[in-house]
Amino acid sequence: MTAPLLEVTGLSVAFGDTTVVQDLTFTVEPGQCVALVGESGSGKSVTARSLLGLAGRGSHISASRMQLSGRDLTTASERDWRRIRGPEIGLVLQDALVSLDPLRPLGREIGDSLRLHSTLSATAVRARVIEVLRQVGMPDPERALTLRSGELSGGLRQRALIAAALALDPPLVIADEPTTALDVTIQARILDLLTEVKSRGTGILLISHDLAVVSAIADRVVVMKDGRIVEAGPTRALLESPREEYTRRLIAAVPTDKPRGTPLVPGSTGVLPARSSRWTDAVGPVLEARSLVKTYSRAGDRFRAVNDVSFEVARGETLGLVGESGSGKTTVARLALALTRADEGDVLLDGAPFSTMRERDRRPLRSRIGAIYQDSLSSFDPRYSVRRILTDALDTAPVGDRSTVAELLDAVGLPTGVAESRPLFLSGGQRQRVSIARALAARPELIVCDEPVSALDVTVQAQVLDLLNRLQAERGLSYLFISHDLGVVRHMSDRVAVMKDGRIVETGTATDVFTDPQHPYTARLVSDAPRLTLPS
Amino acid sequence: MTPGLQTTNRVDRSRSHRVLRWLLVRLGGAAFVLWAVATLTFFAIRLIPGDPAEAVLGGPGSQASQETLDQVRRDYGLDLPLGVQYLNALGRLLTGDLGTSYALKVPVADLLSAQLGGTLILAFSALLVAWASALALSLWSTGGGRIAGSVGQAIELTAAALPHFWLATVLIAIFSSALGWLPPVSTGGVLGLILPTVTLAIPLAGFLAQVMRETMLDTLDAPFIVSARARGESEGGIRLRHALRHASLPAISLSGWALGYLISGAVVVETIFARPGLGRTLLQAVTLRDVPIVTGVVLLVALVYIVMTILTDAASRLADPRLRTAEGER
Numbered sequence: 001m002t003a004p005l006l007e008v009t010g011l012s013v014a015f016g017d018t019t020v021v022q023d024l025t026f027t028v029e030p031g032q033c034v035a036l037v038g039e040s041g042s043g044k045s046v047t048a049r050s051l052l053g054l055a056g057r058g059s060h061i062s063a064s065r066m067q068l069s070g071r072d073l074t075t076a077s078e079r080d081w082r083r084i085r086g087p088e089i090g091l092v093l094q095d096a097l098v099s100l101d102p103l104r105p106l107g108r109e110i111g112d113s114l115r116l117h118s119t120l121s122a123t124a125v126r127a128r129v130i131e132v133l134r135q136v137g138m139p140d141p142e143r144a145l146t147l148r149s150g151e152l153s154g155g156l157r158q159r160a161l162i163a164a165a166l167a168l169d170p171p172l173v174i175a176d177e178p179t180t181a182l183d184v185t186i187q188a189r190i191l192d193l194l195t196e197v198k199s200r201g202t203g204i205l206l207i208s209h210d211l212a213v214v215s216a217i218a219d220r221v222v223v224m225k226d227g228r229i230v231e232a233g234p235t236r237a238l239l240e241s242p243r244e245e246y247t248r249r250l251i252a253a254v255p256t257d258k259p260r261g262t263p264l265v266p267g268s269t270g271v272l273p274a275r276s277s278r279w280t281d282a283v284g285p286v287l288e289a290r291s292l293v294k295t296y297s298r299a300g301d302r303f304r305a306v307n308d309v310s311f312e313v314a315r316g317e318t319l320g321l322v323g324e325s326g327s328g329k330t331t332v333a334r335l336a337l338a339l340t341r342a343d344e345g346d347v348l349l350d351g352a353p354f355s356t357m358r359e360r361d362r363r364p365l366r367s368r369i370g371a372i373y374q375d376s377l378s379s380f381d382p383r384y385s386v387r388r389i390l391t392d393a394l395d396t397a398p399v400g401d402r403s404t405v406a407e408l409l410d411a412v413g414l415p416t417g418v419a420e421s422r423p424l425f426l427s428g429g430q431r432q433r434v435s436i437a438r439a440l441a442a443r444p445e446l447i448v449c450d451e452p453v454s455a456l457d458v459t460v461q462a463q464v465l466d467l468l469n470r471l472q473a474e475r476g477l478s479y480l481f482i483s484h485d486l487g488v489v490r491h492m493s494d495r496v497a498v499m500k501d502g503r504i505v506e507t508g509t510a511t512d513v514f515t516d517p518q519h520p521y522t523a524r525l526v527s528d529a530p531r532l533t534l535p536s
Numbered sequence: 537m538t539p540g541l542q543t544t545n546r547v548d549r550s551r552s553h554r555v556l557r558w559l560l561v562r563l564g565g566a567a568f569v570l571w572a573v574a575t576l577t578f579f580a581i582r583l584i585p586g587d588p589a590e591a592v593l594g595g596p597g598s599q600a601s602q603e604t605l606d607q608v609r610r611d612y613g614l615d616l617p618l619g620v621q622y623l624n625a626l627g628r629l630l631t632g633d634l635g636t637s638y639a640l641k642v643p644v645a646d647l648l649s650a651q652l653g654g655t656l657i658l659a660f661s662a663l664l665v666a667w668a669s670a671l672a673l674s675l676w677s678t679g680g681g682r683i684a685g686s687v688g689q690a691i692e693l694t695a696a697a698l699p700h701f702w703l704a705t706v707l708i709a710i711f712s713s714a715l716g717w718l719p720p721v722s723t724g725g726v727l728g729l730i731l732p733t734v735t736l737a738i739p740l741a742g743f744l745a746q747v748m749r750e751t752m753l754d755t756l757d758a759p760f761i762v763s764a765r766a767r768g769e770s771e772g773g774i775r776l777r778h779a780l781r782h783a784s785l786p787a788i789s790l791s792g793w794a795l796g797y798l799i800s801g802a803v804v805v806e807t808i809f810a811r812p813g814l815g816r817t818l819l820q821a822v823t824l825r826d827v828p829i830v831t832g833v834v835l836l837v838a839l840v841y842i843v844m845t846i847l848t849d850a851a852s853r854l855a856d857p858r859l860r861t862a863e864g865e866r
Contacts (some may be wrong), residue, residue: 036810052766091766093759101760101778102858109760112777113767150858164767511785 003170005030005203006051009065012045013050013227015058020046021227026220030171032195034205035214035235037250038224039457041430044207047224048174051205052089053081069171086113090165092158094177099161100149106133106160107145113167128167136163136193155186155324166202174205175198179213181454183324183484185237188528191216209457212254212487212530215239223247239532255463256487256531260494260510261469264462284351286446286478287369290343292335294328305331307502309343313446318472318479320493320510322486322525328502331536333450336480337371338362350445367396370439372414374451376431380423386434387419393441401443408437413467430462436467444479453488465492486529490514498522544682566842573627573838577831578625583669584825588614589824591640634835635828639821644832647817650674652836653815657805659798661729662736663791669737673773674783678752679746686747690787695742700801704735704808722811732809736801742792744787751784792848 005026013021020042023373030046036044037501049055051066053076076084085091093099093392100109107129114125115286126145133141136159149157155455167175174193179187195217198204208214214221215235222232223246231244240246252266294306296514306328313319323329334340336347338355345357348366355366369375373379380389397403406416416533424430432452439447448466452463465488471477489496489510497512498506506519589608593600600608602826609615628635635646677688688719711722712732722728755761764774803815814833821829855857 049762054762054765082770083768084768084769089766091763093763093766099759099763103781103856104778109763112764112769115774116768148857161763164763167767417632 003067003070004028005032006205007065007067008051008063011047011050011057011063011066013046014060015056017155019227021050024224024229025447026222026229026232028172028203028205030203031198031201032220033198033206033218034113034220034222035206035208035215035218036222037208037211038230041211041226042224042442043200043227044224048091048207049174051174052085052091053078054085058357083117084278086166086351088169088170088172090168090170090173092161092165092173092175094179094180097149097157100151100164101158105146105148106152110160110164110167113164117168120424127280129163132163132167133160133167135166137189138163141345144239155189158182158190159193160191166197170202172203172205174207176207177209178206180208180210184486184530185524185528186294187213187240187325187530195268209459210254210530211239211250211458212256216530223250223420231496249459249504251532254487254530254532255459255462255465255485255491256529258491260491262491263466263469265459265466265480273499279524285314286350287334287336287480288348288351289332289345290348290349292332292342294340294346295343296333304502306335306342309502309504311457311497311507313478315445315478316472316476317495318481318493320489320496321480321482321499322489322496323483323499324484327498327499329484330450332499333347333371333448333480333482336448337369338366357389367398367442370442370444372432372435372439372447372452372456376428376435377423379435380431382424383427385420385422386426389423389434389438389443390419393438398441398443403441403443408441408488411440411471412437413463428456429462429463432460432464433467436438436464436471440471440475444477446480448482450482451484452481454483454485461488486514486525487531490529498525507511557819558853562846566846570835571844574626574629574831575622578622581827581831582618583811587824588612588638588825588827591624591827627837632805633824633830634711635819637826637829639824639829644828646833647829647837648814649810651814651817653812655799655815656840657796657801658729658732658736658802658805660814662740662798662801663734663794665733665737666744666794667739667787667791669741669754670748670787671784673741673745674748674752675780676709678756678779679748679771679775684806688745692742692746692749696746697742700735700738700739700804701808704731704740704805707731707735708808711721711728720809728811732805732811735805735808738812740797744794747786747790748783751786755779755782780856785852788848788851788855790795791851792845793840793843799837799840 004306004311006028008027009025011021011024012019024047025269036047038044046059048053050059050061051073053073055061063074063076064458068084073084077321100106104483107126110132111125114120119127127225129145130141138144138156138159139335144154144160147474149160152160162175162178166323166367168432178194179190182190191213194206198217204217206214206218211221218235220233221238221245223230223234225246229245231238231242239251242251244529249266258264259408265339273282275528289309289311292306293304295304296382299304309328311334331340335342335355339346339355342355346353349368353419354365356364384392386409387405390408394402394405394408403411405409405419409416409418414433414437417432419424420502423434426434428475436452453464454493456464466480469492472479481489493510496508496510497504498513498519506513506517506522508518513522517526544790587605589605589612590600592608592612593604606615609825613621616624625635634648638644638646640647673688673691677684706722706732711718718731719728720731724730752775756774761774761778762777769777799814802813803819805811806813806815807819814836817829818833820826821833
C-alpha cells in the first residue's frame with residue numbers, strides 16, 4: 001500500500017493557554033473524502049487552517065507527525081508554506097459575498113494561483129482559467145472571467161471558489177463548509193461536483209456541521225467535539241452503528257425524513273399530539289392571504305416578487321412555506337405581517353381585515369402576530385440586555401395577562417441568569433431562543449418564522465425546532481414557517497406551500513407534497529434535500 | 537443557474553446609458569448648488585452692516601460727499617430694488633461677469649484667474665503629498681507588528697491635530713532660519729512651494745492614514761484574504777493586490793472634501809509664506825469689504841468643490857465596480 005496523501009498524528013493547536021484542538025489523528029488517501037464533522041467551536045476550521053499554516057497570529061501548533069505526500073509539514077517555513085498553498089493544497093471556503101475579492105474579476109482571482117506558481121504566459125493562464133471554470137460547470141466561462149463576485153449568484157460563486165482551488169490541480173483539496181448557506185438544489189450540485197473531483201483522484205478534506213451533507217460524499221467521517229475526536233470511522237459504519245452518544249445526537253438532529261412530532265433531540269419531551277386533535281375546523285383560519293401581489297422595480301424592470309399568492313393558516317396549525325432564495329418567501333412574510341403594503345390582494349386576521357387598515361388602527365392588533373427572523377442578532381438593539389428586550393416586548397402584551405421575564409426565559413429553556421447578558425455574548429441558539437421569547441411575550445396567536453434556524457448548526461437547529469413544536473403543543477400557536485430547507489419544513493409542517501418565482505406552485509399536506517410531489521420543481525427539491533444516505 | 541449571467545448581460549447593454557444618466561444627474565446637481573451658493577452669498581453680503589458705496593470709495597474714512605455716494609450707487613445699480621439687483625447679478629453671472637473690484641477697480645474674473653493657478657498648484661501638490669505619505673504610513677503601520685501599529689497610530693493622531701499656523705512657523709524656524717535650506721517666503725519656484733505644501737499636507741496625511749489603516753485592518757480580516765493566502769500569495773502581494781485597493785476607497789471619497797479643506801487652509805498658509813493666491817486675495821478683500829471679490833472667491837471655491845466631488849465620485853466608481861452594479865439594481 002502506498003503512503004497516505006495526508007497523515008496527521010497528534011495535532012494540537014493552542015492560542016495562548018487555550019487549547020482549541022487536541023491530539024487529532026487522521027489520514028486522507030488519494031481519491032478519498034474524509035469529513036470533519038462537529039458544531040461551531042469544535043475546532044474543525046482551525047484544524048483545516050493549520051494544515052495550510054494559516055491558523056493565525058498567536059497560534060501554537062504541535063504534532064508528532066504532519067505529512068503531505070511524504071513531506072514533513074511541521075518544519076515548513078513561511079516560504080515553504082507559500083509553495084505548498086496552491087500547488088499542493090487547495091482551499092475552498094464557505095461562500096460569502098467576500099470569499100473572493102469583490103473588487104477583482106474572476107479571471108484575475110483564479111489566475112493568481114497560476115501566476116504565482118507557474119511561468120505560464122498570459123494567454124496560457126487565461127486558457128487554463130477558462131478550462132477550470134468549465135470543469136466546475138460555470139456557464140459561459142469566457143464571460144465569467146470579467147465578472148466579479150458580487151455579480152454572481154451564491155451557487156456560481158461557490159463554483160468559482162472551487163475553480164480557484166482546482167486551478168493548479170492540487171492532490172488535496174480542503175473544503176470548509178462548502179455548501180452552507182446555499183439552497184438545497186444548488187447544494188446538491190456542488191456535492192456532485194466535489195464527488196467528481198474526488199473520482200479524478202484528488203483527496204478531499206470536507207468540513208461541515210451537517211452529517212447529512214457529508215454522508216453523500218465522504219468515505220470516512222471524523223466527529224469532533226471541543227477540539228477532540230469523539231469518534232471516527234467509515235461513513236456507513238459510523239451512521240449505522242454509532243458508538244458514541246454525541247454521534248447519535250448528530251444523527252438524530254437531521255430533520256429530513258423525520259415524521260412530524262418526532263423530537264430531534266434524543267430523550268427530550270414534548271411530543272406533538274396528532275394534528276386532528278389540535279385543529280378545529282369550527283373556527284375559521286387565523287390568517288388568510290388572498291391573491292397577494294407585490295411588484296418591485298430592479299434595474300429599470302418591473303419584477304413581480306409575489307404573484308397571486310393565497311393561503312390560509314388554521315388555528316394550531318403550521319403552514320410551511322418552502323422555496324429557494326429569490327422565490328419571494330420573505331416578501332410574503334412581510335406582507336403577512338403588514339410591514340409591506342401589497343399592490344393587490346389583502347390579508348385577513350381572524351377573518352377581519354388586517355393589511356388594509358390604517359397603521360394607527362392596526363397597531364393594537366399587531367401583538368396577535370409575532371415574528372422570528374433568521375438573523376436574530378441584528379433584530380436586537382445591541383445595547384439592550386435580554387431583560388430589556390423582553391420587558392419592551394412585554395409592554396405590548398394585553399394588560400393583566402403579562403408573563404414575567406423569568407417565565408418567558410423558562411418557556412424557551414434559558415436559565416434566568418441570561419436576563420442580564422447582552423445578545424452579542426450569547427450563542428446563536430441562545431439568541432434564537434431569546435427572539436422566540438420576545439415573540440411569545442405579546443401572547444400572539446400566530447408566529448411568522450422566517451428562516452428561524454438557517455444560521456444554526458444542525459444540533460442547535462434540532463433544539464430550536466423541538467422548542468417550537470413544544471410551544472405549539474402547549475399554547476395552541478399557529479406558525480407560518482418559512483424556510484429554504486425542505487427537510488426542516490417537512491418536519492415542522494402540517495401543510496406545505498411550495499413557492500417558485502413569486503408563485504405558489506403546489507400546496508397540500510406535508511405527507512402528500514413530499515411523498516407524491518405533483519409539480520416537477522417540488523420533485524426536484526424533494527430529491528435534492530440533504531438526508532442521511534448510506535454509501536452503497 | 538444562468539440567471540446571474542443574464543442579469544449582467546442586461547447591465548452591460550445599459551452601461552453607457554447609465555453613465556450618461558449619472559453624469560446628467562451630477563451636472564444638474566452642480567448647477568443647482570452654484571445657483572444656491574450665488575443666492576446665499578448675494579443676500580448674506582447685504583446683511584453685513586455698512587454702505588457698499590462707501591466701500592467703493594475706500595471705506596468710511598474716505599469722507600465722501602453725498603453726491604459722490606449717489607453717483608456710485610447709480611453706477612453700481614445699488615439704488616435699484618433688491619429683487620432687481622439680485623436678478624441683475626444672476627444675469628451677469630450667467631454671462632461669466634463677476635463684476636468689478638471695489639478697491640482695485642479691475643474685473644474680478646481677471647483678478648481671480650490670475651490667482652487661482654497658484655492656489656490650485658499648492659492644494660493639489662499638498663493633496664498628492666498627503667496621499668503618498670498616508671499610503672506609506674498605513675502600509676508600514678499595518679504590516680510591522682504591534683509596535684509599528686501603535687507608533688503609526690500615534691503619528692497619525694499627532695499629525696492630524698497640528699494646526700497650520702504652528703506647523704508653518706516651526707517649519708520655517710527649522711528649514712529656513714536654522715538650516716537655511718529652503719526660502720521662508722515663496723519665490724515662485726519649486727523650492728518655495730515645498731514648505732507651504734508640507735505645511736498643508738501633514739495634518740491631512742495624518743487624517744487620511746487613519747482612515748486607510750482602519751479599512752486595511754478590516755480588509756485583512758476578510759475571507760477573500762484567507763482565499764488569497766491559501767493560494768500561496770505573499771504578504772506583500774496581499775497588501776498590494778487586495779488590501780491597498782480596498783483601503784484607498786474611503787480615502788478617494790474623502791479627497792473631494794480634502795481639497796476644500798486645503799483651499800481654506802491656503803488662506804493661512806499663503807498669508808504666512810507671502811504667497812500670491814486665492815487665500816490671500818480673499819483675506820485682503822474681506823478686510824477691505826470688497827464685496828465682488830468675496831462673492832467671486834466663494835463662487836469659485838464652490839465650483840472647485842463641485843468639480844472635485846464629481847471627479848472623486850467618478851474615481852470611486854472606477855475603483856469600486858460594486859458601485860456601478862448597485863446603482864443599476866435600484
